[in-house]
Amino acid sequence: MTRPTSTYRIQFGPAMGFARAAGVADYLARLGVGALYASPLLQAAPGSTHGYDVTDPTRASTGLGGEVGRQSLARKLRGLGMGLVVDVVPNHVGVEVPCANPWWCDVLRYGRQSAHADKFDIDWSRGPLLIPVLGEDGVDALAVDNGSLTYHEHRYPLAPGTESGTPREVHDRQHYRLVHWRLGNTELNYRRFFDVNTLAAVRVEDPVVFAATHGEVLRWVAQGEVTGLRIDHPDGLSDPGGYLRRLHEAAPGAWLVVEKILGVGESLPASWPVAGTTGYEAAREVCGLFVDPAGEPAEDQPLHEMERTARLAAASTLLRAEVRRIAALAPGADEDAVIELLASFPVYRSYLPEGRHHLEAALELAPSARPIVEAMLADPEGELATRVQQTSGMVMAKGVEDTTFYRYNRFVALNEVGGDPGRFGVSPQEWHTAAMGREAAYPATMTTLSTHDTKRSEDVRARLAVLSEVDFEARYQRWAARLPLPEPSLTRLAWQTLVGAFPISEQRLADYLAKAAKEAKLATSWTDPVPEVDQAIAQWPGRVFGEAELLAEVTGFVAEITRAGWSNSLGQKLIQLAGPGVPDVYQGTELWDYSLVDPDNRRPVDFQLRADLLARLDSGWLPEVDESGAVKLLLTAKVLRLRRDRPELFSGYRPLRAEGPAAEHALAFARGDGLVAVATRLPVGLERSGGWRDTVLRLPHGRWTDALTGIPIHEEAPAVGELLSRYPVALAVRS
Known part of the structure; x- marks a missing residue:
């Protein structure tokens, strides 16, 4: 198995094609990244911003640079000694623009007789294929234009010999029926991705369909250009285990991870030949370490x-x-x-x-x-x-x-994909047990803190975790009474979001709240929007930002908790990067990143800024823990380079326990016999109790140096306060 030492997720799209990624690759290599981890690279719907709506799995995306651009990127990565992990979408293809997808277009034209009909999971026993697209104007708005049936901007192919007559007559001769969009959730006769009608499921369990949908990516693997595959949404497949076994046989040596959400205590099926998951469970465990169980709010509803x-x-x-x-x-x-x-x-x-x-x-x-x-x-x-x-x-x-x-917004730092908001915090012992289990059972699984699917970035969650250590409720009640939103749980979500992501623009906050409200489906929704509610939500950020006294109070509170949030951010990052598994860094999160749910987390990343800061760090600069976030970049580079250059350091896992009055505030572990990671947890409580005082941490015998600062560690049981005097984290490496 070609296991990468680490990965760095890049979101490909209109602003990030193959050529730009090749330009970023030099920086990633300097950062210490083992493999570029790419969102889907196959031909997707016109203008796709994410690539999960693949329309032609037989070729690389022309919008990203086509086959020539893909090959150029592959050569660049190989020359830098980096791997390439590609996101594969086996469950569905994009059909929003019907004839952008050759297979779907053919099925619409020829129906059950199409050579591609068996590629899709369609219930033909229920009659023509239903396409839920019509509005209130219905079939009266249909037209025939240049060999296509049209409905406003939508165009559909015609069966041979059916062009004559009125648009309604032409429509009624087709192998499909255009129906009202609301019927998609009740009458649809093809399988789809969740409730997304424009993503039609394919029958990848059929060996012929598997070969058709995977042949191109498998060719990249066979040529050594792709070293790993990330499998999207395996739970949608008819036989995930059978699919993964077939893929494992077809891509021998490739590192395989699955986007699988595991419940607390749940394991992957033992029969799956994969290295592990994409790491949602690790994100839950790591974030939970920085949540104080003593600060658990009351539960309004179970x-x-x-x-x-x-x-x-x-x-x-x-x-x-x-x-x-x-x-x-x-x-x-x-x-x-x-x-x-x-x-x-x-x-x-x-x-x-x-x-x-x-x-x-x-x-x-x-x-x-x-x-x-x-x-x-x-x-x-x-x-x-x-x-x-x-x-x-x-x-x-x-x-x-x-x-x-x-909806359940009592403490939104826990409301994450793979999370469990009902479990308020993760104890050090629970973390150590999980980490030892990961090292024993899935040492090559991916771990992560932020992904394109997370509802808020790792740094937003790290700052929000501080709320478990302070009295936020009194402030919230005062603010909410002054400027509520139309629905109570949304009001609580909005104020936590403002604090967690501050400073944030009015537009970003408005866009996020609009999506959150519609997903919650309480006061408004995607299918039944309530205009007055939507308007109130859109105006709320402006009202908050327009009240100087209130905004000053919010700004002051954020300033009070920011340093503790930075401490949590660095602690999370160290534990994830140095802990068991293959750590992934989501694009841009090597600096502070206060992004919210997509599309906010797909905003362009300033790679030049990061490259310039990395050059300063390589010249010997030790940054302060400040707004620049350079210290997070320092931490990321140090660990990723050690993983790449000294992989033997990252074997095994042994918990270490500090001794003394503040022992519970130190999370420490050893990897192998040459690396020790130490992080500060619950920093507000630590300061409130008087700091580290006489707390010490006994290191394994040997000569140690903090890799972050370059400062030698002379004592076998150094004082934690001295060890963490410069930064709230330390990475001790045996000399």
């Missing part, structure tokens, strides 16, 4: 009750079409029983037969689904079992990640 309510709503509304397809396969079961079952899984998906206990746990909450479960267990590879398992993850994602995590 989290799990809220989650179940949202999952039931997702299954019965957003995903009703999938529910109906399952109910048709289950003898004696009605849609209500299917909904109850889908909303009752304790995890995103059970993997039969390995995950039978998860299915049985769901049955305990949904006894009316017993006939469905019995049929699934009798035929765990049948269509019923497959579709229930595929859909349970969709229900969990839409109900929990995309709804509850925008």
Whole structure:
């Protein structure tokens, strides 16, 4: 397996093509990065900003620079000794612009007789393919233009010989039917990605479809140009394990990680031949270390009750079409029983037969689904079992990640993909246990703190973690009474977001709150917007920024907690980078980064600034812990370079415990016999209690130097206050 020493995630798009990435590669090599980790690179929908809407998996994206540009980037990386990890989307393709996707266009033109019909998961027994795109003007707005059926800006191909007559007559002769957009959630007869009608699922379980969708990327692997693959959303596949085994055989030696959300205590299926996950569970564990359990706020509504309510709503509304397809396969079961079952899984998906206990746990909450479960267990590879398992993850994602995590806002630092807002903090012992387990079972898994899917960046979460150590509630109540939003939970989310991401522009904050409110689906939503609510949300940032006295109070509070937030940020980064697994650095987060959910976290990164700062650091500059964030860059470069140049240092894992009055504020561990990482946790409480005082940390025998400062460590049990006198973190390396 070509395991990278580290990865650096780059979001490719209109402003970051192959040529620009090749220009950034020199900086990444100097930073110490082991492999560039790229978002999808195949041909995507016109103007795609993310690449997950692949329209032609047989070629590199022309918008990014095409095959010539891809090859040039691959040569540059290889010349620098860096690998390339590529994001692969096996579950679906983009169909928003129908004829930008040759396969979908052909299916629309020829229907069931298309050579590509079997590539898609379409229920042809229900008649023509439904395309939910029409508005209130309906079929009356159709026209025929230059061999296409059009609806406003949308164009659809025509079956041969069907061009004559009125637009309605032409439409009625096609292998598809354009229907009202609301029918997508209830009547759709093709499988999709979650509730996104413009992403049509493909049948990658078919060896022919697998070869067609993966052939190009596998060619890159065979040529040595791609060294690793990140698999997007495996839970959407009919047989994730079978798919991963086929991929493992087709890409021998490639490092494989899966974007799999694991519940607390859940493990990957043992039969999956992968190095691990993309690291959401590590992000939860690391962030939790900096949350003070003593600061847990009261719970207005039980989290799990809220989650179940949202999952039931997702299954019965957003995903009703999938529910109906399952109910048709289950003898004696009605849609209500299917909904109850889908909303009752304790995890995103059970993997039969390995995950039978998860299915049985769901049955305990949904006894009316017993006939469905019995049929699934009798035929765990049948269509019923497959579709229930595929859909349970969709229900969990839409109900929990995309709804509850925008409603349950008592402490939003924990409302993260892979997180559990009901678990207030992670103890050092829990972290050590998880880290030792990771090193033993999945030493080559990816770990991360920020991704393109996280709802707020690692530095926003690090600052918000400080709120668990201070009295924020009194301030919040005063501010909320003065400037509330139309819905109470959104008000709480808004003020935490302002504090966590400050300074932030009015527009960025307005855009974030608009998305959050619509995802929460309480006062407004994507499908049923409430104009007066949307307007109030859009105006709220301006009102806050326009009240000088209030803004001064917010600014002053942020200033009070900023240094503690920086301490948390550095602690998180050190623990993730030096801990077990292959650490990923999301683009730009080697400096302070206060981004929010996408598309905010896909804003352009100033790589020249980072390269200039790195050059100063390499000249011997030891920066202060200040607004520049240069100290985070120093930390990142030191650890990544050690991982690249001295990988033997990063084997094994052994907890170390400080001794003395402030021992609980030091998180320390040893890797192998030559590296010790030390981080400060709960810095406000540390200062309140009088600082480190006589707290010491016993190092393994030997001569040690702090790699961050270059200062030798002379004592075998140095005072923690001395060890952390310059920075709130230290990285001791045996000389």
